[in-house]
Amino acid sequence: MDIHRFASLLRSRAAALAIGTAALLASTLLSGLASAQDKPIKVGLTTDLTGIAAAYARSQVNGVQLAIDQINAGGGLLGRKLELLVRDSQLKPDLGTSHTRDLISREQVDFLVGPDGSAVGMTVSAVAKQYKKVVMMTIPNSPRITTEAFHPYVFTVVPSGVMEARAMAAAIGPGNKRIAFIGGDYEAAHQGLKYFKDWLVKVNPQAQVVAEAWPKLGEPDYSSYITSLMSSKPDVIFSYLWGADLIGFVKQGKPYGVFTKTKVASLVFLDDLKALGDEMPDGLIAQMRAPFFSIEGDRMSKFTEQFRAKYND
Known part of the structure; x- marks a missing residue:
């Protein structure tokens, strides 16, 4: 297959996956969180703020937080605010396990966002499966996450390895x-x-x-x-x-x-x-x-401008 055609297919499939998973998540929110209007919807993010992935993790946290701020400014979801809780797994799978379990059992998060490293991503996914919590992977892409270790609660918006x-x-x-x-x-x-x-x-x-x-x-x-x-x-x-x-x-x-x-x-x-x-x-x-400068559309352009303005990045 011609490499340019292959790249085009990769981008289109990744985009379709992102749209599909976003729609599924929204559907879950609308159907499963219509009660307890006074409580915030908690999103737990276990990521690798220490180590070689620190720059990625900071951008990841900032991007998620900006999106949550914008959703909250628009009235939240079903009238409920979103709250982000962040933990540093330091690229260590054992910390990924313990932090994710703590976010679920003690902090009572409703949804999870995955880390940077794939080894940590595997452990975060395993805990999500155990507690039946939806987890969205935004960076780790070991093929095993969506093949041999796949379960109904794990989703990804990145191309497979x-x-x-x-x-x-x-x-x-x-x-x-x-x-x-x-x-x-x-x-x-x-x-x-x-x-x-x-x-x-x-x-x-x-x-x-x-x-x-x-x-x-x-x-x-x-x-x-x-x-x-x-x-x-x-x-x-x-x-x-x-x-x-x-x-x-x-x-x-x-x-x-x-x-x-x-x-x-x-x-x-x-x-x-x-x-x-x-x-x-x-x-x-x-x-x-899928760097931001290769994704066309007003929503991406506007979000990029807002990200740069808020974080001077």
Whole structure:
């Protein structure tokens, strides 16, 4: 399949999923929360405000809070205000479990929003299933969340890791035979490489992954990983690093000629681009998840303006 057509299909399917899940959530609210008009509708958000995902998590919390403020300013839902309760899971699955359970059992939240990291997302989803609470995933996208660990209470508005892995394979597989991989040693990266390899065989049977590097999340020193990757003489490096890890890799990789001696492809978020600024190397093959500037429509434009005005971001 042509990569441009594939990307178009990915965007349309993601948009359809977002609209469908939003409609389902609204329907649930309208049918199940018509009573107890004096109580706020509580939304629990367990996210990763500490660690490599901190910038993402701050933007996530700010975006959810702005949406809630706007809904409340318009009279709320069925006359009830919304209230956001936030917990910091620090990219630790055990904290994701304990915080989510506390939000449900002690704080009595009505709905949940998922974290940043997929490993934490898996635990948050498991608790949601146990207590039969709807949880909306906005960032974690391990394929296991919506396949083997799927349950009727979990929804997602992001493309599955399968979709992203296949899109990356379709983008860099043809024309490149030697591919090196680097990704954080955690859930989504392992799943991403698995599905990347599966699709790579289809788009270029002669291509192979010649090196794999698995630094821990929050790794401060990438020198040994960089030299190992470069020694494999790759045609392209596929990075599944993100957040502070991607920023560190980019900054440390430049003196080794990573971005001049070979091609690099990576999942990239807006916060990464902002943090790197002029240090972001030219020619990077970037994959992004529906950045706001690619989504057309008055509602998105207005929300973006309001977000920037409120948070100076």
